[in-house]
Amino acid sequence: PIAGTSFDRPESVQLTPTTEDILDICPRFRVLLIGKSGVGKSSLINKAFGVDDALVSHSAPGQAEIEKEIVSIVNPRFVLHDSRGFEPGETSNFDAVCNFILSRNLKPDLKDKLHAIWVCMATPASGSRILETGVEELFRRKKDGDFGEVPMISVFTKFDELVDREVMKLEIANSKLSKKLSDREVFESARQNANKAFEGECVVPFQTSSNVRIPYKAVSTQPGYETTLTDLIEITFKNVQQHVSPEAAVSTAIAQKPNSAVKIEGCIAVGKLRYWRSLASSVNFPGKTLKACLDVIHTDIIEVWNLNDPKLNLKSKEFKALMSNLVEESVQGKVPSSPNKGLATSVPILAAIAGIVGALSGPAAPIVIPIVGAFVLAKWAYDVYRASRSNLEHLMAYIIDLTLVMQNIFWLADAADGTHPTSRRLIKLAFRAYSESDTNGKVHVLIQEHVKQAKSFIPGGQDATLEAIEDIIRQCTFTPDEMIKWRQELPPFGPGKKDEPWNLQ
Numbered sequence: 001p002i003a004g005t006s007f008d009r010p011e012s013v014q015l016t017p018t019t020e021d022i023l024d025i026c027p028r029f030r031v032l033l034i035g036k037s038g039v040g041k042s043s044l045i046n047k048a049f050g051v052d053d054a055l056v057s058h059s060a061p062g063q064a065e066i067e068k069e070i071v072s073i074v075n076p077r078f079v080l081h082d083s084r085g086f087e088p089g090e091t092s093n094f095d096a097v098c099n100f101i102l103s104r105n106l107k108p109d110l111k112d113k114l115h116a117i118w119v120c121m122a123t124p125a126s127g128s129r130i131l132e133t134g135v136e137e138l139f140r141r142k143k144d145g146d147f148g149e150v151p152m153i154s155v156f157t158k159f160d161e162l163v164d165r166e167v168m169k170l171e172i173a174n175s176k177l178s179k180k181l182s183d184r185e186v187f188e189s190a191r192q193n194a195n196k197a198f199e200g201e202c203v204v205p206f207q208t209s210s211n212v213r214i215p216y217k218a219v220s221t222q223p224g225y226e227t228t229l230t231d232l233i234e235i236t237f238k239n240v241q242q243h244v245s246p247e248a249a250v251s252t253a254i255a256q257k258p259n260s261a262v263k264i265e266g267c268i269a270v271g272k273l274r275y276w277r278s279l280a281s282s283v284n285f286p287g288k289t290l291k292a293c294l295d296v297i298h299t300d301i302i303e304v305w306n307l308n309d310p311k312l313n314l315k316s317k318e319f320k321a322l323m324s325n326l327v328e329e330s331v332q333g334k335v336p337s338s339p340n341k342g343l344a345t346s347v348p349i350l351a352a353i354a355g356i357v358g359a360l361s362g363p364a365a366p367i368v369i370p371i372v373g374a375f376v377l378a379k380w381a382y383d384v385y386r387a388s389r390s391n392l393e394h395l396m397a398y399i400i401d402l403t404l405v406m407q408n409i410f411w412l413a414d415a416a417d418g419t420h421p422t423s424r425r426l427i428k429l430a431f432r433a434y435s436e437s438d439t440n441g442k443v444h445v446l447i448q449e450h451v452k453q454a455k456s457f458i459p460g461g462q463d464a465t466l467e468a469i470e471d472i473i474r475q476c477t478f479t480p481d482e483m484i485k486w487r488q489e490l491p492p493f494g495p496g497k498k499d500e501p502w503n504l505q
Helices: 018-025 041-049 092-105 133-143 159-174 183-210 226-243 246-255 260-273 290-305 317-331 346-360 389-415 424-435 438-453 465-476 480-487
Strands: 029-034 078-083 116-122 152-157 216-218
Touching: 018 246, 018 260, 018 290, 029 041, 029 092, 029 246, 041 078, 041 116, 041 152, 041 226, 078 092, 092 133, 116 133, 116 226, 133 152, 152 183, 152 226, 159 183, 183 216, 216 226, 226 246, 226 260, 226 480, 246 260, 246 290, 260 290, 260 389, 260 465, 260 480, 290 317, 290 389, 317 389, 317 424, 317 438, 346 424, 346 480, 389 424, 389 438, 389 465, 389 480, 424 438, 438 465
Parallel strands: 029 078, 029 116, 116 152, 152 216
Antiparallel strands: none
16 A cells, blocks of 8 residues: 555544544545546546535647646545657657656655546447557556556446437347337346447456456446445445555545545444444543544544535434433333344435434424434533443444434435435434434344444453444444435435524424
Protein backbone atom coordinates (compact mmCIF):
# COMPACT_ATOMS: atom_id res chain seq x y z
CA PRO A 1 0.00 0.00 0.00
CA ILE A 2 0.97 3.61 -0.58
CA ALA A 3 0.43 4.74 2.99
CA GLY A 4 -1.03 3.69 6.30
CA THR A 5 -1.49 5.01 9.80
CA SER A 6 -1.80 3.20 13.10
CA PHE A 7 -4.87 3.83 15.23
CA ASP A 8 -3.81 1.52 18.04
CA ARG A 9 -3.07 4.26 20.55
CA PRO A 10 -5.66 4.86 23.29
CA GLU A 11 -7.23 8.29 23.70
CA SER A 12 -6.31 9.08 27.30
CA VAL A 13 -7.64 12.64 27.58
CA GLN A 14 -10.45 13.38 25.16
CA LEU A 15 -12.31 11.17 22.75
CA THR A 16 -12.08 12.33 19.15
CA PRO A 17 -13.89 10.83 16.15
CA THR A 18 -11.75 8.44 14.14
CA THR A 19 -13.01 10.06 10.95
CA GLU A 20 -11.48 13.33 12.11
CA ASP A 21 -8.04 11.70 12.15
CA ILE A 22 -8.67 9.92 8.83
CA LEU A 23 -9.80 13.12 7.10
CA ASP A 24 -6.77 14.98 8.43
CA ILE A 25 -4.67 12.43 6.55
CA CYS A 26 -6.89 12.06 3.47
CA PRO A 27 -9.64 14.70 3.34
CA ARG A 28 -10.69 13.95 -0.24
CA PHE A 29 -10.79 11.07 -2.66
CA ARG A 30 -8.51 12.16 -5.51
CA VAL A 31 -9.29 10.70 -8.94
CA LEU A 32 -7.79 11.28 -12.38
CA LEU A 33 -10.25 11.06 -15.27
CA ILE A 34 -8.82 10.31 -18.71
CA GLY A 35 -11.01 10.36 -21.81
CA LYS A 36 -11.96 12.21 -24.94
CA SER A 37 -14.59 14.91 -24.98
CA GLY A 38 -18.04 13.43 -25.57
CA VAL A 39 -17.56 10.06 -23.85
CA GLY A 40 -19.73 11.15 -20.92
CA LYS A 41 -17.18 12.10 -18.28
CA SER A 42 -19.25 14.90 -16.78
CA SER A 43 -22.38 12.83 -16.34
CA LEU A 44 -20.30 9.99 -14.89
CA ILE A 45 -18.74 12.23 -12.25
CA ASN A 46 -22.06 13.90 -11.48
CA LYS A 47 -23.76 10.57 -10.82
CA ALA A 48 -20.85 8.95 -9.01
CA PHE A 49 -20.38 11.83 -6.57
CA GLY A 50 -23.87 13.31 -6.41
CA VAL A 51 -23.05 16.68 -7.92
CA ASP A 52 -24.35 18.71 -10.83
CA ASP A 53 -21.45 21.06 -11.33
CA ALA A 54 -18.51 18.89 -12.41
CA LEU A 55 -16.83 20.92 -15.15
CA VAL A 56 -15.13 18.20 -17.19
CA SER A 57 -14.88 17.03 -20.81
CA HIS A 58 -15.87 20.41 -22.26
CA SER A 59 -12.33 21.40 -23.19
CA ALA A 60 -11.27 21.60 -26.78
CA PRO A 61 -8.13 19.62 -27.69
CA GLY A 62 -5.16 21.07 -25.86
CA GLN A 63 -7.23 22.95 -23.29
CA ALA A 64 -7.68 20.38 -20.51
CA GLU A 65 -5.55 21.35 -17.52
CA ILE A 66 -4.62 18.16 -15.75
CA GLU A 67 -3.02 19.94 -12.78
CA LYS A 68 -6.23 21.87 -12.01
CA GLU A 69 -8.10 20.58 -8.96
CA ILE A 70 -11.82 20.39 -9.74
CA VAL A 71 -13.92 20.39 -6.57
CA SER A 72 -17.61 20.80 -5.77
CA ILE A 73 -19.27 22.73 -2.97
CA VAL A 74 -22.08 20.14 -3.10
CA ASN A 75 -19.71 17.30 -2.23
CA PRO A 76 -16.35 18.52 -0.92
CA ARG A 77 -15.08 14.98 -0.27
CA PHE A 78 -13.62 14.39 -3.72
CA VAL A 79 -11.19 16.21 -5.98
CA LEU A 80 -11.00 15.58 -9.70
CA HIS A 81 -8.24 15.96 -12.26
CA ASP A 82 -9.37 15.87 -15.88
CA SER A 83 -7.37 14.93 -18.95
CA ARG A 84 -8.55 14.76 -22.52
CA GLY A 85 -7.98 11.53 -24.40
CA PHE A 86 -5.12 10.62 -26.67
CA GLU A 87 -5.21 11.60 -30.35
CA PRO A 88 -3.42 9.46 -32.97
CA GLY A 89 0.13 10.64 -33.61
CA GLU A 90 0.02 13.20 -30.76
CA THR A 91 2.38 12.60 -27.84
CA SER A 92 2.35 15.79 -25.77
CA ASN A 93 -0.82 14.95 -23.86
CA PHE A 94 0.27 11.36 -23.32
CA ASP A 95 3.55 12.59 -21.86
CA ALA A 96 1.69 15.12 -19.72
CA VAL A 97 -0.58 12.39 -18.29
CA CYS A 98 2.31 10.06 -17.52
CA ASN A 99 4.37 12.82 -15.92
CA PHE A 100 1.39 13.91 -13.84
CA ILE A 101 0.81 10.36 -12.52
CA LEU A 102 4.50 9.98 -11.70
CA SER A 103 4.69 13.37 -9.99
CA ARG A 104 1.64 12.61 -7.86
CA ASN A 105 3.14 9.27 -6.82
CA LEU A 106 6.16 11.17 -5.47
CA LYS A 107 4.07 13.43 -3.24
CA PRO A 108 4.94 12.71 0.41
CA ASP A 109 1.41 13.11 1.78
CA LEU A 110 -1.43 10.70 1.02
CA LYS A 111 -3.89 13.56 0.48
CA ASP A 112 -1.85 14.80 -2.51
CA LYS A 113 -1.38 11.41 -4.18
CA LEU A 114 -3.77 9.98 -6.76
CA HIS A 115 -6.08 7.37 -5.25
CA ALA A 116 -7.57 6.05 -8.50
CA ILE A 117 -7.46 6.59 -12.25
CA TRP A 118 -10.56 6.12 -14.42
CA VAL A 119 -9.73 5.66 -18.10
CA CYS A 120 -12.99 6.41 -19.93
CA MET A 121 -13.91 5.28 -23.43
CA ALA A 122 -17.27 4.88 -25.11
CA THR A 123 -18.47 1.29 -25.39
CA PRO A 124 -17.36 0.55 -28.97
CA ALA A 125 -19.67 -0.50 -31.75
CA SER A 126 -19.21 -3.91 -33.34
CA GLY A 127 -15.98 -4.18 -35.27
CA SER A 128 -14.50 -0.86 -34.13
CA ARG A 129 -11.12 -0.47 -32.48
CA ILE A 130 -11.25 -1.13 -28.73
CA LEU A 131 -8.24 0.87 -27.55
CA GLU A 132 -6.43 3.84 -28.97
CA THR A 133 -2.66 3.53 -29.23
CA GLY A 134 -2.10 5.94 -26.35
CA VAL A 135 -4.39 3.97 -24.04
CA GLU A 136 -2.63 0.72 -24.92
CA GLU A 137 0.71 2.31 -24.07
CA LEU A 138 -0.71 3.68 -20.81
CA PHE A 139 -1.85 0.18 -19.81
CA ARG A 140 1.52 -1.28 -20.81
CA ARG A 141 3.31 1.15 -18.54
CA LYS A 142 0.90 0.30 -15.74
CA LYS A 143 1.68 -3.39 -16.24
CA ASP A 144 5.41 -2.66 -16.15
CA GLY A 145 5.01 -0.99 -12.77
CA ASP A 146 5.85 2.54 -13.92
CA PHE A 147 2.84 4.03 -12.13
CA GLY A 148 3.17 2.22 -8.83
CA GLU A 149 0.19 0.95 -6.86
CA VAL A 150 -2.42 3.55 -7.83
CA PRO A 151 -5.42 1.62 -9.25
CA MET A 152 -6.23 2.15 -12.92
CA ILE A 153 -9.76 1.17 -14.00
CA SER A 154 -11.22 1.08 -17.52
CA VAL A 155 -14.67 2.62 -17.71
CA PHE A 156 -16.67 1.82 -20.84
CA THR A 157 -19.32 4.53 -20.98
CA LYS A 158 -22.66 4.72 -22.83
CA PHE A 159 -23.43 1.04 -22.35
CA ASP A 160 -27.09 1.90 -22.95
CA GLU A 161 -26.29 2.46 -26.64
CA LEU A 162 -25.19 -1.15 -26.93
CA VAL A 163 -28.44 -2.22 -25.27
CA ASP A 164 -30.41 -0.01 -27.69
CA ARG A 165 -28.74 -1.80 -30.58
CA GLU A 166 -29.89 -5.15 -29.21
CA VAL A 167 -33.40 -3.77 -28.59
CA MET A 168 -33.68 -2.84 -32.26
CA LYS A 169 -32.69 -6.37 -33.28
CA LEU A 170 -35.24 -7.92 -30.93
CA GLU A 171 -38.02 -5.58 -32.00
CA ILE A 172 -37.52 -6.63 -35.60
CA ALA A 173 -37.63 -10.30 -34.59
CA ASN A 174 -40.54 -9.68 -32.23
CA SER A 175 -42.65 -8.16 -35.00
CA LYS A 176 -42.61 -11.54 -36.76
CA LEU A 177 -43.76 -13.54 -33.74
CA SER A 178 -47.38 -14.57 -33.24
CA LYS A 179 -47.00 -14.14 -29.46
CA LYS A 180 -45.31 -10.82 -28.90
CA LEU A 181 -42.86 -10.13 -26.12
CA SER A 182 -43.73 -7.26 -23.77
CA ASP A 183 -41.59 -4.14 -23.79
CA ARG A 184 -40.13 -5.22 -20.45
CA GLU A 185 -39.28 -8.68 -21.81
CA VAL A 186 -37.68 -7.13 -24.88
CA PHE A 187 -35.55 -4.82 -22.73
CA GLU A 188 -34.46 -7.59 -20.33
CA SER A 189 -33.51 -9.87 -23.23
CA ALA A 190 -31.67 -7.02 -24.92
CA ARG A 191 -29.78 -6.30 -21.70
CA GLN A 192 -28.66 -9.94 -21.49
CA ASN A 193 -27.65 -9.94 -25.15
CA ALA A 194 -25.76 -6.68 -24.67
CA ASN A 195 -23.82 -8.16 -21.75
CA LYS A 196 -22.83 -11.13 -23.91
CA ALA A 197 -21.89 -8.84 -26.78
CA PHE A 198 -19.83 -6.66 -24.47
CA GLU A 199 -17.90 -9.66 -23.21
CA GLY A 200 -17.26 -10.96 -26.72
CA GLU A 201 -16.76 -7.72 -28.63
CA CYS A 202 -15.09 -5.60 -25.95
CA VAL A 203 -13.68 -7.54 -23.01
CA VAL A 204 -11.82 -10.29 -24.86
CA PRO A 205 -10.25 -7.90 -27.42
CA PHE A 206 -9.56 -5.39 -24.64
CA GLN A 207 -7.70 -7.92 -22.53
CA THR A 208 -5.86 -9.25 -25.56
CA SER A 209 -4.76 -5.85 -26.85
CA SER A 210 -3.85 -4.41 -23.44
CA ASN A 211 -2.12 -7.65 -22.36
CA VAL A 212 -2.76 -6.71 -18.73
CA ARG A 213 -5.58 -7.40 -16.30
CA ILE A 214 -6.92 -3.88 -15.85
CA PRO A 215 -10.21 -3.83 -13.90
CA TYR A 216 -13.09 -2.70 -16.11
CA LYS A 217 -16.80 -1.89 -16.03
CA ALA A 218 -19.37 -0.93 -18.65
CA VAL A 219 -21.57 1.86 -17.32
CA SER A 220 -24.40 4.15 -18.28
CA THR A 221 -25.77 7.19 -16.50
CA GLN A 222 -29.21 6.76 -18.06
CA PRO A 223 -32.23 5.72 -15.93
CA GLY A 224 -32.46 1.96 -15.53
CA TYR A 225 -28.68 1.48 -15.43
CA GLU A 226 -27.99 2.55 -11.85
CA THR A 227 -26.46 -0.82 -10.95
CA THR A 228 -23.63 -0.25 -13.44
CA LEU A 229 -22.53 2.77 -11.39
CA THR A 230 -22.78 0.96 -8.05
CA ASP A 231 -20.61 -1.81 -9.52
CA LEU A 232 -18.00 0.71 -10.67
CA ILE A 233 -17.90 2.26 -7.20
CA GLU A 234 -17.46 -1.16 -5.58
CA ILE A 235 -14.59 -2.04 -7.94
CA THR A 236 -12.92 1.28 -7.21
CA PHE A 237 -13.35 1.02 -3.43
CA LYS A 238 -11.92 -2.51 -3.28
CA ASN A 239 -8.91 -1.56 -5.39
CA VAL A 240 -8.18 1.55 -3.32
CA GLN A 241 -8.55 -0.52 -0.15
CA GLN A 242 -6.16 -3.18 -1.47
CA HIS A 243 -3.56 -1.04 -3.22
CA VAL A 244 -3.57 2.43 -1.61
CA SER A 245 -4.42 2.70 2.09
CA PRO A 246 -7.26 2.29 4.63
CA GLU A 247 -7.60 6.07 4.91
CA ALA A 248 -7.96 6.54 1.15
CA ALA A 249 -10.53 3.73 1.04
CA VAL A 250 -12.61 5.44 3.74
CA SER A 251 -12.40 8.72 1.81
CA THR A 252 -13.59 6.83 -1.28
CA ALA A 253 -16.57 5.46 0.64
CA ILE A 254 -17.42 8.91 1.98
CA ALA A 255 -17.11 10.67 -1.38
CA GLN A 256 -19.15 8.28 -3.51
CA LYS A 257 -22.94 8.57 -3.60
CA PRO A 258 -24.60 5.59 -5.37
CA ASN A 259 -23.46 2.55 -3.38
CA SER A 260 -24.94 1.91 0.09
CA ALA A 261 -22.91 -1.29 0.53
CA VAL A 262 -19.67 0.68 0.17
CA LYS A 263 -20.97 3.14 2.78
CA ILE A 264 -21.52 0.18 5.12
CA GLU A 265 -18.01 -1.12 4.43
CA GLY A 266 -16.67 2.36 5.11
CA CYS A 267 -18.43 2.44 8.50
CA ILE A 268 -17.00 -0.96 9.38
CA ALA A 269 -13.51 0.08 8.29
CA VAL A 270 -13.66 3.18 10.50
CA GLY A 271 -15.00 1.18 13.46
CA LYS A 272 -12.24 -1.40 13.14
CA LEU A 273 -9.57 1.25 13.44
CA ARG A 274 -10.51 2.22 16.97
CA TYR A 275 -13.84 2.38 18.78
CA TRP A 276 -15.53 -0.87 17.70
CA ARG A 277 -12.53 -2.95 18.71
CA SER A 278 -12.57 -4.70 22.09
CA LEU A 279 -15.84 -2.98 22.88
CA ALA A 280 -16.36 -5.08 26.00
CA SER A 281 -13.01 -4.00 27.49
CA SER A 282 -12.07 -0.89 25.56
CA VAL A 283 -8.85 0.98 26.36
CA ASN A 284 -10.48 4.14 24.95
CA PHE A 285 -13.59 4.39 27.12
CA PRO A 286 -12.73 3.84 30.83
CA GLY A 287 -13.71 6.84 32.93
CA LYS A 288 -15.89 8.28 30.16
CA THR A 289 -19.66 8.49 30.25
CA LEU A 290 -21.44 6.35 27.68
CA LYS A 291 -22.72 9.61 26.18
CA ALA A 292 -19.14 10.62 25.40
CA CYS A 293 -18.55 7.20 23.84
CA LEU A 294 -21.75 7.46 21.78
CA ASP A 295 -20.84 10.93 20.54
CA VAL A 296 -17.69 9.75 18.74
CA ILE A 297 -19.32 6.53 17.50
CA HIS A 298 -22.29 8.53 16.18
CA THR A 299 -20.10 11.11 14.46
CA ASP A 300 -18.00 8.44 12.74
CA ILE A 301 -21.03 6.65 11.26
CA ILE A 302 -22.79 9.84 10.15
CA GLU A 303 -19.61 11.18 8.51
CA VAL A 304 -19.22 8.14 6.26
CA TRP A 305 -22.76 8.43 4.84
CA ASN A 306 -22.01 12.04 3.79
CA LEU A 307 -25.64 13.07 3.26
CA ASN A 308 -26.84 16.56 2.40
CA ASP A 309 -27.62 17.74 5.92
CA PRO A 310 -27.15 21.53 6.13
CA LYS A 311 -29.23 21.87 9.32
CA LEU A 312 -27.21 19.10 11.01
CA ASN A 313 -30.32 17.07 11.79
CA LEU A 314 -28.28 13.87 11.79
CA LYS A 315 -25.89 15.26 14.42
CA SER A 316 -28.63 16.83 16.54
CA LYS A 317 -29.22 15.95 20.17
CA GLU A 318 -32.78 14.91 19.21
CA PHE A 319 -31.60 12.27 16.73
CA LYS A 320 -29.03 10.94 19.21
CA ALA A 321 -31.74 10.79 21.88
CA LEU A 322 -34.04 8.97 19.47
CA MET A 323 -31.40 6.32 18.82
CA SER A 324 -30.54 5.96 22.52
CA ASN A 325 -34.20 5.35 23.38
CA LEU A 326 -34.58 2.78 20.60
CA VAL A 327 -31.65 0.93 22.16
CA GLU A 328 -33.28 1.06 25.60
CA GLU A 329 -36.60 -0.22 24.23
CA SER A 330 -34.73 -3.04 22.52
CA VAL A 331 -32.76 -4.01 25.61
CA GLN A 332 -36.02 -4.14 27.56
CA GLY A 333 -37.57 -6.37 24.89
CA LYS A 334 -40.12 -3.86 23.60
CA VAL A 335 -39.39 -4.34 19.90
CA PRO A 336 -40.83 -6.73 17.28
CA SER A 337 -38.97 -10.02 17.28
CA SER A 338 -39.24 -13.53 15.99
CA PRO A 339 -36.42 -15.34 17.79
CA ASN A 340 -37.37 -18.73 16.33
CA LYS A 341 -36.96 -17.50 12.76
CA GLY A 342 -33.76 -17.02 10.88
CA LEU A 343 -33.00 -13.57 9.55
CA ALA A 344 -35.22 -12.84 6.59
CA THR A 345 -33.67 -11.97 3.28
CA SER A 346 -33.34 -8.29 2.52
CA VAL A 347 -36.02 -8.37 -0.20
CA PRO A 348 -38.89 -9.05 2.25
CA ILE A 349 -37.30 -6.54 4.63
CA LEU A 350 -37.37 -3.89 1.91
CA ALA A 351 -40.93 -4.84 1.04
CA ALA A 352 -41.95 -4.44 4.67
CA ILE A 353 -40.20 -1.09 4.92
CA ALA A 354 -41.85 0.07 1.69
CA GLY A 355 -45.21 -0.86 3.23
CA ILE A 356 -44.46 1.04 6.44
CA VAL A 357 -43.28 4.07 4.46
CA GLY A 358 -46.42 3.92 2.35
CA ALA A 359 -48.61 3.97 5.44
CA LEU A 360 -46.75 6.93 6.94
CA SER A 361 -45.78 9.09 4.00
CA GLY A 362 -49.06 10.81 3.15
CA PRO A 363 -48.84 14.62 3.09
CA ALA A 364 -51.39 14.96 5.89
CA ALA A 365 -49.78 12.35 8.13
CA PRO A 366 -47.16 13.72 10.54
CA ILE A 367 -44.64 11.15 11.71
CA VAL A 368 -45.20 10.39 15.38
CA ILE A 369 -42.56 8.42 17.30
CA PRO A 370 -44.37 6.02 19.68
CA ILE A 371 -41.66 6.06 22.36
CA VAL A 372 -42.21 7.96 25.59
CA GLY A 373 -39.56 10.66 26.00
CA ALA A 374 -38.04 9.74 22.64
CA PHE A 375 -36.21 13.05 22.23
CA VAL A 376 -34.58 13.11 25.66
CA LEU A 377 -31.35 11.15 25.94
CA ALA A 378 -31.96 7.80 27.62
CA LYS A 379 -30.76 7.45 31.22
CA TRP A 380 -28.31 4.65 30.42
CA ALA A 381 -26.23 7.07 28.31
CA TYR A 382 -25.22 8.98 31.47
CA ASP A 383 -23.65 5.89 33.07
CA VAL A 384 -19.87 5.67 33.22
CA TYR A 385 -18.30 3.08 30.93
CA ARG A 386 -17.20 -0.14 32.59
CA ALA A 387 -16.66 -3.66 31.39
CA SER A 388 -20.14 -5.14 31.79
CA ARG A 389 -22.58 -7.13 29.72
CA SER A 390 -25.14 -4.33 30.01
CA ASN A 391 -22.78 -1.70 28.60
CA LEU A 392 -21.67 -4.06 25.87
CA GLU A 393 -25.26 -4.73 24.79
CA HIS A 394 -26.13 -1.03 24.76
CA LEU A 395 -23.06 -0.02 22.74
CA MET A 396 -23.44 -2.86 20.23
CA ALA A 397 -27.11 -1.99 19.78
CA TYR A 398 -26.38 1.69 19.20
CA ILE A 399 -23.74 0.94 16.55
CA ILE A 400 -25.86 -1.56 14.63
CA ASP A 401 -29.16 0.30 14.96
CA LEU A 402 -27.65 3.59 13.81
CA THR A 403 -25.92 1.94 10.85
CA LEU A 404 -29.16 0.31 9.70
CA VAL A 405 -31.26 3.43 10.26
CA MET A 406 -28.73 5.38 8.19
CA GLN A 407 -29.15 2.80 5.46
CA ASN A 408 -32.89 3.57 5.46
CA ILE A 409 -32.25 7.32 5.40
CA PHE A 410 -29.84 6.87 2.48
CA TRP A 411 -32.43 4.80 0.59
CA LEU A 412 -35.30 7.21 1.20
CA ALA A 413 -33.18 10.29 0.45
CA ASP A 414 -32.15 8.71 -2.85
CA ALA A 415 -35.77 7.84 -3.67
CA ALA A 416 -36.79 11.43 -2.93
CA ASP A 417 -34.31 12.62 -5.60
CA GLY A 418 -31.18 12.57 -3.46
CA THR A 419 -30.50 16.28 -3.96
CA HIS A 420 -32.86 17.61 -1.28
CA PRO A 421 -31.48 18.34 2.20
CA THR A 422 -32.12 15.71 4.84
CA SER A 423 -35.28 16.67 6.72
CA ARG A 424 -36.53 15.77 10.19
CA ARG A 425 -39.57 14.19 8.56
CA LEU A 426 -37.44 11.91 6.38
CA ILE A 427 -35.28 10.89 9.35
CA LYS A 428 -38.33 10.02 11.45
CA LEU A 429 -39.83 8.10 8.53
CA ALA A 430 -36.65 6.04 8.15
CA PHE A 431 -36.43 5.54 11.91
CA ARG A 432 -39.99 4.24 12.26
CA ALA A 433 -39.59 2.01 9.22
CA TYR A 434 -36.66 0.34 10.96
CA SER A 435 -38.02 0.37 14.53
CA GLU A 436 -41.28 -1.30 13.44
CA SER A 437 -39.65 -3.85 11.15
CA ASP A 438 -39.08 -7.45 12.14
CA THR A 439 -35.39 -6.89 11.40
CA ASN A 440 -35.07 -4.66 14.45
CA GLY A 441 -36.20 -7.42 16.79
CA LYS A 442 -34.02 -10.04 15.14
CA VAL A 443 -30.98 -7.78 15.36
CA HIS A 444 -31.41 -7.50 19.11
CA VAL A 445 -31.95 -11.21 19.56
CA LEU A 446 -28.57 -11.75 17.90
CA ILE A 447 -26.95 -9.08 20.03
CA GLN A 448 -28.32 -10.62 23.22
CA GLU A 449 -27.09 -14.06 22.17
CA HIS A 450 -23.60 -12.68 21.62
CA VAL A 451 -23.55 -10.80 24.93
CA LYS A 452 -24.64 -13.90 26.88
CA GLN A 453 -21.88 -15.98 25.31
CA ALA A 454 -19.18 -13.27 25.34
CA LYS A 455 -15.90 -14.63 26.67
CA SER A 456 -14.30 -11.21 27.04
CA PHE A 457 -15.49 -11.02 30.65
CA ILE A 458 -13.59 -14.21 31.48
CA PRO A 459 -9.90 -13.68 32.34
CA GLY A 460 -7.91 -14.43 29.19
CA GLY A 461 -11.07 -14.70 27.11
CA GLN A 462 -11.05 -13.42 23.52
CA ASP A 463 -13.29 -10.47 22.59
CA ALA A 464 -15.21 -11.42 19.45
CA THR A 465 -17.51 -8.40 19.58
CA LEU A 466 -16.10 -6.72 16.49
CA GLU A 467 -16.71 -9.85 14.43
CA ALA A 468 -20.24 -10.11 15.84
CA ILE A 469 -21.04 -6.51 14.92
CA GLU A 470 -19.76 -7.03 11.38
CA ASP A 471 -21.71 -10.25 11.01
CA ILE A 472 -25.02 -8.81 12.23
CA ILE A 473 -24.72 -5.68 10.09
CA ARG A 474 -23.91 -7.66 6.97
CA GLN A 475 -26.81 -10.04 7.56
CA CYS A 476 -29.22 -7.11 7.73
CA THR A 477 -28.06 -4.80 4.96
CA PHE A 478 -29.60 -4.48 1.52
CA THR A 479 -27.66 -4.84 -1.68
CA PRO A 480 -27.61 -1.78 -3.94
CA ASP A 481 -29.44 -3.81 -6.62
CA GLU A 482 -32.26 -4.60 -4.20
CA MET A 483 -32.51 -0.99 -3.08
CA ILE A 484 -32.78 0.20 -6.67
CA LYS A 485 -35.44 -2.41 -7.49
CA TRP A 486 -37.58 -1.75 -4.42
CA ARG A 487 -37.28 2.01 -4.74
CA GLN A 488 -39.93 1.73 -7.43
CA GLU A 489 -42.36 0.37 -4.83
CA LEU A 490 -42.12 3.45 -2.64
CA PRO A 491 -45.02 5.92 -2.83
CA PRO A 492 -44.19 9.46 -3.93
CA PHE A 493 -42.90 11.60 -1.10
CA GLY A 494 -40.64 14.58 -0.81
CA PRO A 495 -39.29 17.07 1.68
CA GLY A 496 -42.42 19.22 1.59
CA LYS A 497 -42.48 23.00 1.74
CA LYS A 498 -42.00 23.09 5.50
CA ASP A 499 -40.31 20.53 7.71
CA GLU A 500 -42.09 19.18 10.77
CA PRO A 501 -40.73 19.38 14.34
CA TRP A 502 -39.06 16.42 16.02
CA ASN A 503 -41.63 15.88 18.72
CA LEU A 504 -45.24 15.35 17.61
CA GLN A 505 -46.43 13.14 20.45
